[in-house]
Amino acid sequence: MTGSNRTVSVFAGVDRVAVLLYVLLSLVGMAAVVSASWDETSENVFSFSHIYVKQAVWMFAAWVVGLVVLLLDRSIWHKFAYYAYGLGIIVLLATLLVGDKVNGAKAWLHFGGFRVQPMEFAKIAIALAVARFMSEYSFSISRAGDLFRLAAIILVPFGIVILQNDTGSGIVLGSFLFVLFREGLNKWICIPIIFIATLFIVSFLISPTTLLLALITVFTLSEGMMNRRWRDCIRYAAALLLSSIVLYLVLDALLPGGFDYYKSLLIATLLSLFVVLWYAYRNNLRNIYVSVAIFFLSMMFLPTSDFIFSSVLQPHQQKRILNFLGLLDDNYNVNQSKIAIGSGGFFGKGYLEGTQIRYNFVPEKHTDFIFCTVGEETGFVGSIVVLSLLCMLILRLMRMGDRQQETFGRVYCYCVAAIILFHTFVNVGMTIGIVPVMGIPLPFVSYGGSSFMAFTIMVFIAFSLDASTRKGLPTYGGRA
Secondary structure (H helix, E strand, O other): OOHHHHHHHHHOOOOHHHHHHHHHHHHHHHHHHHHHHOOOOOOOOOOOOOHHHHHHHHHHHHHHHHHHHHHOOOHHHHHOHHHHHHHHHHHHHHHHHHOEEEOOEEEEEEEOOEEEOHHHHHHHHHHHHHHHHHOOOOOOOOOHHHHHHHHHHHHHHHHHHHHOOOHHHHHHHHHHHHHHHHOOOOHHHHHHHHHHHHHHHHOOOOOHHHHHHHHHHHHHHHHHHHHOOHHHHHHHHHHHHHHHHHHHHHHHHHOOOOOOHHHHHHHHHHHHHHHHHHHHHHOOOOHHHHHHHHHHHHHHHHHHHHHHHHHHOOHHHHHHHHHHOOOOOOOHHHHHHHHHHHHOOOOOOOOOOOHHHHOOOOOOOOOOOHHHHHHHHHHHHHHHHHHHHHHHHHHHHHHHHHHOOOHHHHHHHHHHHHHHHHHHHHHHHHHOOOOOOOOOOOOOOOOOHHHHHHHHHHHHHHHHHHHHHHHOOOOOOOOO
């Protein structure tokens, strides 16, 4: 084959628009990294000690790897999905044991002069494993057993990453929920997750007693609306409050050190649930059982939220949450980030002319806060262009998923789109103060060889699967 024919065969069926978007984002990211790390006093601008030179090497290496991915047969990703997942788990465990600690997270491995973050590559393996499992003929998203096994595939690496103290990377796995909902997961399953997350946040803003009283009110009103038994619900609430007050007065008088009303209210509420269950059984109100279960889990979560915050989360993570909620005024990074983005105005200050960036007012300006460089130097227009490129790539990946004839390719493309969407939202959100700082890179733009290489492999696998579908090649098996 001639060189030109070989080039044609590599890109045959590949979505050229998606590849163009990837290349443009790569070049935009390279330009942003150069600007964020430029040192005009350096004698040798091409020295490997410069961050932008390292990023350029990673970028070209990733482009080569991307071409190799396109040359591979698409069936390899389906056949070796579980093997890749197992290898990913082993490497994550090895990182937990012998990895290097950077910024409080033990999530890096050293290979010679390079440092690699295995979790970035593990996301690919997790996406492949999820797609492989959901493409099995016996899989049903409405079957509890299959959902538990699918949850285990996602939660095992999540648990390892949490132990590494790399919470930001772990939270990214929550993006798979979007894929599950798109594949038909019952939307009501997400309500307890959202409810518990809301309880955790609200518990910092109001007292436990007030929050528990709010839960009782919500529970009482919801049962009154569903079962139209307002009198019984009002009687229940009145009896519960009266009994909690009596219990508090008795225990406070009898115990030497006194007693807390919150504990009295919690005990009275737990005991009252037995009465509620007996009432539901006698009146054949089965829908109350679900409400009682959610109410019970919510109450059990309240006493543990303080333990999770003080004992599980690290001091810097506690500080980020409190800053996000406005309970502390010590958020230097985000404040400087807002100043940098805001000072860019509509058209920006010009390339290499960002004062907040050049004079190092913004920490991590080439990694987590790379969007500040874009915002200050290119302004609102440049920021919109970068976000538009990312959004178009995400939409293109979703379109690839819709084109797939089999579940494996569809789910994988959705997974890639969800991961990039989550990264983009969190990274940009934390630079403008609407999301807590988590240390998540902006895809293809932030400095980082592991991140760039992993995202490149991730999207090129999707390009390969889509190209095979568009060329009408034989399928490899799996549900349609």
